[in-house]
Amino acid sequence: MTTDTGAAVSTRGLTKRYGATTALHGLDLDIPRGSVFGMIGPNGAGKTTTMRLLLDIIRPTAGELVVLGRPPREGGAELRRRIGYLPGELHLGTRVKGREFLAHYAEISGPVRKGAVDDLADRLGVDLGRPVRSLSKGNKQKVGLIQAFMHEPELLVLDEPTSGLDPLVQQEFHAMLHEAKAKGQTVFLSSHVLSEVQQTALEIAILKEGRIVEQSTVAALRENAVRHVKVVVAETDAADARATLDSLPGVAGLAAAPNGPGTVALSATLDAHVDAFVKAVARLDVIDLTMEEPDLEEMVLAYYGTDVSSTAEPVEADRKAAKR
Structure with missing residues (x-):
């Protein structure tokens, strides 16, 4: 695959296997630069696996993958600094205070505009003077969002970003996504809740059992729902x-x-x-x-069939791979 695709993310035949289990079956995907792209699917559909492949946390079994013009395996730390990532399973057990925690990540991710962290903390309503481990699930999620957004990356990869957030904070998060798009940033977010994605994304892919069963704009889905x-x-x-x-x-x-x-x-x-x-x-x-x-939820559930509560993706294998 050529690296000059004009897309923020391009995949061709992207495949990931864990032993006898295939998590992704030949995924073909193009995410335009400056867009908000949503991936919908139940647990186990392959959303988290796809995102971890983009970050080179795990590596594909087969197929090609280009992120911001470079294969993740070749891009290394330089490429990762151009990406803001919020994992779906956020484990923040550190004893340090939120501000110190974010200062550490700022050294890794690259320059952070003066005042950006405080601005984001005020918008999301989180106290960065408290130890991170003492925060509630929702407030830990806010710290994770600040970490992803604070260096204004070219690409935001957000896995179940509103997990644990109350409705008012979700609205603020949606405003942050619209602002990121207006600044030319690309957003790739996943969810198993369609209503969350349709409020922000122009285009969505519906994933089931590691395959894209539908890819369309939200407007086209609404028209046909x-x-x-x-x-x-x-x-x-x-x-x-x-x-x-x-x-x-x-x-x-x-x-x-x-x-x-x-x-x-x-x-x-x-x-x-x-x-x-x-x-x-x-x-x-x-x-x-x-x-x-139009009932888009009903349309998506028709694609899922009875598979809406399938087992979670093999994240433990991902963690082991990340330690290699």
Whole structure:
């Protein structure tokens, strides 16, 4: 693979095996520079493995990988200083205070703008004067975020970044992502919660059992996602309304139920054919119409099937590899 791809991250046939277990099956991925890219998948899908490969914490079994124009194995410490990384399993047991902890990482990661750490701590609401080990899970996560963001890296790799954060801090984190994108930084974040990613990412990849089963923009996914619709008509018009809706493209699961005196509610799901549906309904004598927001969660769960609680990725093997 050429290193001059114009993308922040490019992979071709990226494969990772742990003995007889294959965590990644030939991943092809391109993350444009200056974008926010989300990877969705249940535990065990391969999200953490992908991110650790980018950092050269572990190495691929097969395939090619280029990060910021260089293969991670060749880029070494110089490349890693251009990346901000928040691991999914954050273990901060140190006795030192938060400020000292971050000062140590600043020496490793490179120059940190004066006041940047304090600005981030104020935004996230964390006391850096306390020993890190005494902090709650949420506050440790905030320290981890500061460590990733403080040197304003070209690429942010964030594994389950909002784990343990309360809703108000999550909103502040989303603002930080938008600001990073505005400054030209690239963000690659993972989650098993779609709603978290769709608020910030332009494009997402849905990962299942080490394979990308869908890659699209959030807008395109929304356009094609299933909507739940309900049309209320007079009981005398129900048969004609049902025949009209039943003949439309994209309508499925049409059902009728009493909705009060003299009325019937026709419920169904609708895919991308919204225009045809609205035009058909406009010709009916409608008492009430409800069309819910596209349910992207439902769409993603359809890809997962029953695999939403699969076992976690083999992180212990990753840790051993990191110690080599």
